[in-house]
Amino acid sequence: MSVQTVGSQEVRAITVAVAGNPNAGKSTLINAIAGTRLHVGNWPGVTVEKKEAVFEYGGRKIKLVDLPGTYSLSPYTQEEIIARDYLVHEKPEVIIDVVDATNLERNLYLTVQLVELDIPMIIALNIHDEAEKKGYRIDAKAMERMLGVRVIPTVATKELGLADLLKAIVELADNPAGHLPKRLHYGEDIESAAQAVSAKIIDGSPSLTGKYPARWLAYKLLESDDHVLRETTVDNSGFLEEATRHLRKAHGDDIESIMADARYAQASGVTHEVLKKPEFRKTEVTEKIDGIVLNRFLGIPIFFAAMWLVFKFTFDVSAPFAEWIHTMTDGPFKRWVAVMLGFIHAPPWTVSLATDGVIAGVGFVIVFVPVIFAMMFFITFLEGSGYMARAAFVMDRAMHAMGLHGKSFIPMLLGFGCNVPAVYATRTLENPRDKALTALLIPLMSCGARLPVYVVFIGAFFPSHAGTILWSLYVMGIVLAVVMGIIFKRTLFRGESPLFIMELPPYRLPSFKSLMIHTWEKGKHFLIKAGTYIFAVSILVWFLLNLPWGVENKKDSYLGKTGQIIAPVLAPLGFGNWEASSSLISGLIAKEIVVGTMGEIYVQKAKEKKETPTLSEDLKEIGTSFGDAARESLANVFSTFGIASISSEESAEETGERASLRTVIKGQFTPLSAYAFITFVLLYMPCVVVAIAMRQEFGTWKWFGVAFVYQMALAWVVAFAIYQGGRLLGIG
Amino acid sequence: MDLSMLKPGERGKITKVGAIGLLKRRLMDMGVLVGEEVKLEKIAPLGDPIEVTIKNYKLSLRKKEAEGIAVEVIR
Numbered sequence A: 001m002s003v004q005t006v007g008s009q010e011v012r013a014i015t016v017a018v019a020g021n022p023n024a025g026k027s028t029l030i031n032a033i034a035g036t037r038l039h040v041g042n043w044p045g046v047t048v049e050k051k052e053a054v055f056e057y058g059g060r061k062i063k064l065v066d067l068p069g070t071y072s073l074s075p076y077t078q079e080e081i082i083a084r085d086y087l088v089h090e091k092p093e094v095i096i097d098v099v100d101a102t103n104l105e106r107n108l109y110l111t112v113q114l115v116e117l118d119i120p121m122i123i124a125l126n127i128h129d130e131a132e133k134k135g136y137r138i139d140a141k142a143m144e145r146m147l148g149v150r151v152i153p154t155v156a157t158k159e160l161g162l163a164d165l166l167k168a169i170v171e172l173a174d175n176p177a178g179h180l181p182k183r184l185h186y187g188e189d190i191e192s193a194a195q196a197v198s199a200k201i202i203d204g205s206p207s208l209t210g211k212y213p214a215r216w217l218a219y220k221l222l223e224s225d226d227h228v229l230r231e232t233t234v235d236n237s238g239f240l241e242e243a244t245r246h247l248r249k250a251h252g253d254d255i256e257s258i259m260a261d262a263r264y265a266q267a268s269g270v271t272h273e274v275l276k277k278p279e280f281r282k283t284e285v286t287e288k289i290d291g292i293v294l295n296r297f298l299g300i301p302i303f304f305a306a307m308w309l310v311f312k313f314t315f316d317v318s319a320p321f322a323e324w325i326h327t328m329t330d331g332p333f334k335r336w337v338a339v340m341l342g343f344i345h346a347p348p349w350t351v352s353l354a355t356d357g358v359i360a361g362v363g364f365v366i367v368f369v370p371v372i373f374a375m376m377f378f379i380t381f382l383e384g385s386g387y388m389a390r391a392a393f394v395m396d397r398a399m400h401a402m403g404l405h406g407k408s409f410i411p412m413l414l415g416f417g418c419n420v421p422a423v424y425a426t427r428t429l430e431n432p433r434d435k436a437l438t439a440l441l442i443p444l445m446s447c448g449a450r451l452p453v454y455v456v457f458i459g460a461f462f463p464s465h466a467g468t469i470l471w472s473l474y475v476m477g478i479v480l481a482v483v484m485g486i487i488f489k490r491t492l493f494r495g496e497s498p499l500f501i502m503e504l505p506p507y508r509l510p511s512f513k514s515l516m517i518h519t520w521e522k523g524k525h526f527l528i529k530a531g532t533y534i535f536a537v538s539i540l541v542w543f544l545l546n547l548p549w550g551v552e553n554k555k556d557s558y559l560g561k562t563g564q565i566i567a568p569v570l571a572p573l574g575f576g577n578w579e580a581s582s583s584l585i586s587g588l589i590a591k592e593i594v595v596g597t598m599g600e601i602y603v604q605k606a607k608e609k610k611e612t613p614t615l616s617e618d619l620k621e622i623g624t625s626f627g628d629a630a631r632e633s634l635a636n637v638f639s640t641f642g643i644a645s646i647s648s649e650e651s652a653e654e655t656g657e658r659a660s661l662r663t664v665i666k667g668q669f670t671p672l673s674a675y676a677f678i679t680f681v682l683l684y685m686p687c688v689v690v691a692i693a694m695r696q697e698f699g700t701w702k703w704f705g706v707a708f709v710y711q712m713a714l715a716w717v718v719a720f721a722i723y724q725g726g727r728l729l730g731i732g
Numbered sequence B: 001m002d003l004s005m006l007k008p009g010e011r012g013k014i015t016k017v018g019a020i021g022l023l024k025r026r027l028m029d030m031g032v033l034v035g036e037e038v039k040l041e042k043i044a045p046l047g048d049p050i051e052v053t054i055k056n057y058k059l060s061l062r063k064k065e066a067e068g069i070a071v072e073v074i075r
Helices: A003-011 A026-037 A078-090 A099-113 A128-133 A139-149 A164-174 A190-202 A214-222 A224-232 A235-251 A255-274 A286-295 A299-344 A347-366 A368-386 A387-401 A408-412 A419-427 A434-444 A450-463 A461-490 A510-548 A557-573 A577-587 A593-600 A616-637 A652-668 A670-684 A688-698 A700-727 B021-029
Strands: A014-020 A036-041 A047-055 A060-068 A092-102 A122-127 A150-153 B011-017 B037-043 B048-053 B057-061 B069-074
Touching: A003 A557, A003 A688, A014 A026, A014 A078, A014 A099, A014 A164, A014 A190, A026 A036, A026 A047, A026 A060, A026 A224, A026 A510, A036 A510, A047 A164, A078 A450, A078 B037, A099 A122, A099 A128, A099 A255, A122 A139, A122 A164, A122 B069, A139 A150, A139 A255, A150 A368, A150 A688, A190 A255, A214 A235, A214 A255, A224 A347, A235 A255, A255 B021, A286 A299, A286 A387, A299 A368, A299 A387, A299 A408, A347 A368, A347 A510, A368 A408, A368 A510, A368 B048, A387 A408, A408 A419, A408 A434, A419 A434, A419 A688, A419 B057, A434 A461, A434 A688, A434 A700, A450 A461, A450 A593, A450 A652, A450 A670, A510 A557, A510 A688, A510 B011, A557 A670, A557 A700, A557 B021, A577 A593, A577 A670, A577 B069, A593 A652, A670 A700, B011 B021, B057 B069
Parallel strands: A014 A060, A014 A092, A092 A122, A122 A150
Antiparallel strands: A036 A047, A047 A060, B011 B037, B011 B069, B037 B048, B048 B057
C-alpha cells in the first residue's frame, strides 16, 4: 500500500450508521456525542427527519448518520424502509446498534437482523445504569462472543461510555475483515433453503452479489420480501414457492412467521445466556405511576390536567416574548430604518416597503419563534418522558371514532392557541395518514388570532350574550371537526385505518441537553425554512395593499379591487361589500388582521403626531421591555398554579379605536350577518403561516390544497345556512 | 378465547396469531408470537385500547387488533 492511500484513507470520513429501537435512547446518545454539530434535514423524498454529524476523533473524521428508530427491518413503515435502504445501499463502515439494556430481548430482535448485513457492528448497551439498578447483570463479553460484535455499556443521559464507543468505531473501521459479525444459525431447514436460494438466484448474478449483502438477500428472497423482489426484479416466484414449501409444511405456518420465530429464537437465546435477573421482581416505578395515571377513574382527569399545563406553558410562557418582539420590530426598528432612509433622501415608497414590508415581514416571522420553541420543548419532553404514549392510550378511543389516532389530541389542542405550532406538533404521529388527517382538522380549532375578530363583532352586536356567542363558535369548530373527520375517513382516507400497536416505554427523565438541542434545531429550522416563505408573502401583501402607489382611497388599491371582485360571491352570506371582502383577504395573512384592515377602511385613523423617542430612549426601552417580558413569562408560569394573576390591559388608544370601529360596523352589518361573518372567519382558509407549516411538514402543497378547498366550501356553506336560514326564520 | 377478552391481571399463552399482512408482521416484530406468555395489564379508561406485558415490556394495542390473537388462559 502506498503512503498516499494511507493518507487519503485517514482523511476520508468513517461512515457510521446509528440504528436502534424507538425509546432506546438513540437520540440522546447522538446528541451527547455530536452536540451542536448535528445537522438536521430530511431523508430524500420523505418528511422523516435525518440527523447527521461530522466530527473529528483522534485525528480521524467520523460521520454519524442517525437512522429512524425501528423495531425491525421489515419493509412496512416509512422508517423501516429508510433504515434498511441506507444500510443496504449506502453500506456504512460501522453500525452502532443502540440497545436498551432494560429490555434486552426485544431490542436484540433488531440486532439479529442487523447482524445479517455483515457490517462491523458495535452494540451500545444503553441505559445501563437503570438495568443495574434493577439488579440486572449483563455479561457483555459473552454477548460479544455470541454475536461477533463489540458491546459497550453506555449511559447516554450521563454521557458515560462515549469515549469507548468512539475508540471502537476507529478500531472496527481500520480492520473491518477482523470484525465481521457472526453468522447466526437459524436452523437446519431454513439455512438449507437459504442456501438453495443463493445457489439458484444470487450466485449466478453479479448484479446482485455486488449490490447486496449475500446472506441478507438470501433471507429476504426466501421471505418473498415485496420490496426486495421489486427492487431486484428477481422473478422466481415459482422457485421461491418451491424452496419454502418444505419449511411451511414442517412449521405449519407462513414463511414470514417462521423467519420471525427464528430471529426471535436467536434474540431469546442470547438474552437467556447473558442476562441474569434478580429472583424477586420489585414493582417498578413505571408500574406505580401507571397505576395512577392510567387508572380507570383518574386517568382522564389526570390527562386533562396535564394537557391544560402543556397548553398554558406553551402559550403563556412564549406570549410575553412574542409581544416584545412585536413591539420592537413595530416601534424602534421601523423608526430607525425610516430615519436612515430619510438621511439618504430615499423616496417615500421605499421607506414604506422597508418598514411596512420588510421589517413587518421579519417581525412577523420571529413573532412565531417563541411559541414554536415552547411547543417543541414540551412535546419533546412529553415524548421523552414516556407520557405521550400514555396520552395516546387514554384518548385513542375518542379520537379513533373520528378516524384519528390517540396522539392526535395534543396537536388539536394546541390548535386553540395557534394553528402553526399545532401543525408542527403533528410530527409526533408516525403514520403519514394519521398525520395528514390531523393537520387537516387543526384549522377548525379556533385559534387565538380569531378571537379579536369575534370580540369586536360580539361587542358591537351581542354585548348581553357575549359568552354564549363566543362559546358557540368554539363548539361549532369542534363539532365540524368531528363531522369532517368522519367524512374524510370515508372519502379521502378510505381503507384500513393505521395500526395503533405501540410500546408504552418506561417513564424516564429526558436529558436537558438533548431537550435543548432538539428544541433549538426545530426553532432554527422554522426560522430558516418557513421564515423565507413568510417573508416573501408579507412583501407580496405590501404590494397588494399599497399599489398603485399613492392611492388615497383603499378602494382603489389592489386589495380593494380584489375585494370588489369577490364581494358578489359573499353577497348570499350577508356581507357582500368590498370592505368586508377586502378585510377577509387581508386576514389570510393572519386572521386577527381582519380587524386591523377593517379599522383602516372604516375608521379614518386619526394620525396624531407622537413624539419620536431618541435612540438612547429606544435602546433603553428594548432592554427594559425584554426584562418585563421575561418577568411576565415567569409570572405566567406561576399563575398557572394560581399564584399570580395575569394582567392584560389594552392600551387606551386601542380601546378607543375599537369603540369607533364598533360604531361603524353596527351600520354595516345586521346581528345575523355579523354572526355569519364571524362564522366565516372561524372556518375559512387557514392563514398563510399555517399553509407554510403544512408545506414544510408534508413536503408538498397537497394537504394545504385540500384544506383550502374544503375550508372555503365549508365556510361558505355554513355562513350561507346561518344567514339564509336566519332570514327564513325572520331573525335578520 | 382471544387476547381482547382477558381481564386485567390475567395471564395467557398465545396459541395462534390469526392476523394477516401488515398487522401480523407488526405484531410479530413486537414479539407477539405463538407460545409467548402475555399478561393483560390494563384497559384504557374509555374501554379501548388495552395494555399487555409481553417479552418483559409493555405493549398497547386496540381491541380490534388483539382479536386475532388466540390465547389460552394460564391459571
